[in-house]
Amino acid sequence: MFQNILIAEDQNTINKGVERTLNELDIPNIVTAQYCDDALLKLKAALQVNQPFNLLITDLSFKADHRERTLTSGEALIKAVKTIQPNLKIIVFSVEHRIGKIKSLIDTYDINAYVEKGREESIELKKAIHTILKDEMYCSHSIEQLLRNVDDISQTDQYDELLLQLLAKGLKREQIANYFKEKDYPARSLSSIEKRINKLKVLFDAHTSEQLVAIAIDRGLI
Amino acid sequence: MFQNILIAEDQNTINKGVERTLNELDIPNIVTAQYCDDALLKLKAALQVNQPFNLLITDLSFKADHRERTLTSGEALIKAVKTIQPNLKIIVFSVEHRIGKIKSLIDTYDINAYVEKGREESIELKKAIHTILKDEMYCSHSIEQLLRNVDDISQTDQYDELLLQLLAKGLKREQIANYFKEKDYPARSLSSIEKRINKLKVLFDAHTSEQLVAIAIDRGLI
DNA sequence: TATTGTGCTATGGTATTCCGTAAGGAATAC
DNA sequence: GTATTCCTTACGGAATACCATAGCACAATA
Numbered sequence: 001m002f003q004n005i006l007i008a009e010d011q012n013t014i015n016k017g018v019e020r021t022l023n024e025l026d027i028p029n030i031v032t033a034q035y036c037d038d039a040l041l042k043l044k045a046a047l048q049v050n051q052p053f054n055l056l057i058t059d060l061s062f063k064a065d066h067r068e069r070t071l072t073s074g075e076a077l078i079k080a081v082k083t084i085q086p087n088l089k090i091i092v093f094s095v096e097h098r099i100g101k102i103k104s105l106i107d108t109y110d111i112n113a114y115v116e117k118g119r120e121e122s123i124e125l126k127k128a129i130h131t132i133l134k135d136e137m138y139c140s141h142s143i144e145q146l147l148r149n150v151d152d153i154s155q156t157d158q159y160d161e162l163l164l165q166l167l168a169k170g171l172k173r174e175q176i177a178n179y180f181k182e183k184d185y186p187a188r189s190l191s192s193i194e195k196r197i198n199k200l201k202v203l204f205d206a207h208t209s210e211q212l213v214a215i216a217i218d219r220g221l222i
Numbered sequence: 223m224f225q226n227i228l229i230a231e232d233q234n235t236i237n238k239g240v241e242r243t244l245n246e247l248d249i250p251n252i253v254t255a256q257y258c259d260d261a262l263l264k265l266k267a268a269l270q271v272n273q274p275f276n277l278l279i280t281d282l283s284f285k286a287d288h289r290e291r292t293l294t295s296g297e298a299l300i301k302a303v304k305t306i307q308p309n310l311k312i313i314v315f316s317v318e319h320r321i322g323k324i325k326s327l328i329d330t331y332d333i334n335a336y337v338e339k340g341r342e343e344s345i346e347l348k349k350a351i352h353t354i355l356k357d358e359m360y361c362s363h364s365i366e367q368l369l370r371n372v373d374d375i376s377q378t379d380q381y382d383e384l385l386l387q388l389l390a391k392g393l394k395r396e397q398i399a400n401y402f403k404e405k406d407y408p409a410r411s412l413s414s415i416e417k418r419i420n421k422l423k424v425l426f427d428a429h430t431s432e433q434l435v436a437i438a439i440d441r442g443l444i
Numbered sequence: 445t446a447t448t449g450t451g452c453t454a455t456g457g458t459a460t461t462c463c464g465t466a467a468g469g470a471a472t473a474c
Numbered sequence: 475g476t477a478t479t480c481c482t483t484a485c486g487g488a489a490t491a492c493c494a495t496a497g498c499a500c501a502a503t504a
């Protein structure tokens with residue numbers, strides 16, 4: 001079983017709750033951090049005294065407050081962690097359900113588990129820990145299903161993604177075409193932009209461009 | 223001090239955390255419920271055996287899952303509670319920061335405290351309880367400030383919200399008008415729908431309806 | 445009663461989006 | 475070398491959205 005676990009989570013109450021869950025697993029050393037920057041400091045300090053943490057459980061979103069922050073998100077924290085302690089096991093514990101974001105976390109940072117916050121989260125957290133101990137990847141049931149039919153997402157290339165972002169930012173078709181022309185991107189004519197949007201609507205089964213934007217946001221493409 | 227407290231909150235870990243916080247206040251009887259329907263049942267049962275709860279701490283949003291639900295939100299629960307135990311003290315404990323929603327909760331249901339989930343939530347929860355004991359209203363500091371200049375917010379009513387939802391669901395202007403006609407809602411003509419959308423675009427500073435939807439999602443209106 | 449204001453609706457013109465068609469060019473296949 | 479396919483672009487008509495204006499009903503006010 002893991003000996004030293006760090007929890008990075010801004011919500012005070014959740015920290016207490018996760019601690020209690022971990023207590024049930026007889027983890028001797030549980031440390032919490034309410035800011036990503038603090039979490040990184042604690043990881044570094046533990047490394048220096050040669051008592052590194054074995055597991056990081058981190059949220060993705062951390063509220064801003066009066067304090068100045070360098071790392072503002074769980075993703076930034078994970079990225080930083082990978083440079084100082086690449087083999088640290090990581091469980092992401094978040095409400096995030098946009099499958100695109102989750103998939104990119106898994107692909108980019110090779111995280112060891114994704115647990116979606118919800119009714120059965122304590123049980124899932126325990127399952128995740130047991131699964132990681134066997135060097136396997138764990139994913140919440142609800143997320144697992146979504147991950148299976150995520151393939152269609154890769155069909156949207158970076159230009160499509162940019163296009164969706166520009167749509168969400170309030171640019172009209174012609175303005176988008178001009179933007180693409182300025183940047184010298186391919187398929188920059190108004191006609192092509194229209195075709196792209198149409199292709200995306202078919203792909204995402206959207207009736208209107210408003211819905212297209214909504215779906216893109218929901219899937220974490222924006 | 224309160225003797226019997228009921229916590230309605232779907233997130234398992236938060237339940238444990240709140241329990242721990244309440245333990246620090248030496249509350250003898252703490253009960254939790256992960257569904258609004260269960261919460262109401264427990265309140266009723268406690269009333270019947272003449273050992274009513276003195277305080278309800280409830281979240282606002284409860285995730286849907288396989289289970290059939292009658293009460294689907296904290297607001298619905300509060301409404302139901304008011305009919306069976308009107309003088310029960312209520313603390314709303316939520317991430318909700320849309321000041322319009324919060325103000326309407328305070329105005330409509332006369333809740334006793336609103337604690338915003340965040341870094342200092344445990345401390346605020348304790349403060350809220352102590353304040354309520356003195357028969358005063360408590361509100362998180364961050365919310366208090368917002369409440370002062372709330373006048374401009376209530377401009378988006380429930381119909382505007384529905385309209386935005388329908389837009390995000392892919393309905394065209396005319397379809398939305400027809401929907402409003404079916405439901406016998408006010409301002410149901412195509413012209414009025416257009417005017418509403420335009421008003422919202424001005425209000426949210428959106429250039430296109432695509433951006434309007436994106437902003438609405440971003441602000442949690444959908 | 446007359447007046448003003450407000451909310452809803454209808455109408456029409458303009459702009460934009462939507463969608464099908466087709467032409468041209470580049471890469472690939474035959 | 476020619477045919478085929480794919481991608482890009484242009485164009486035009488239809489549908490929809492956008493926007494300004496005006497009429498109407500109703501309520502509040504003088």
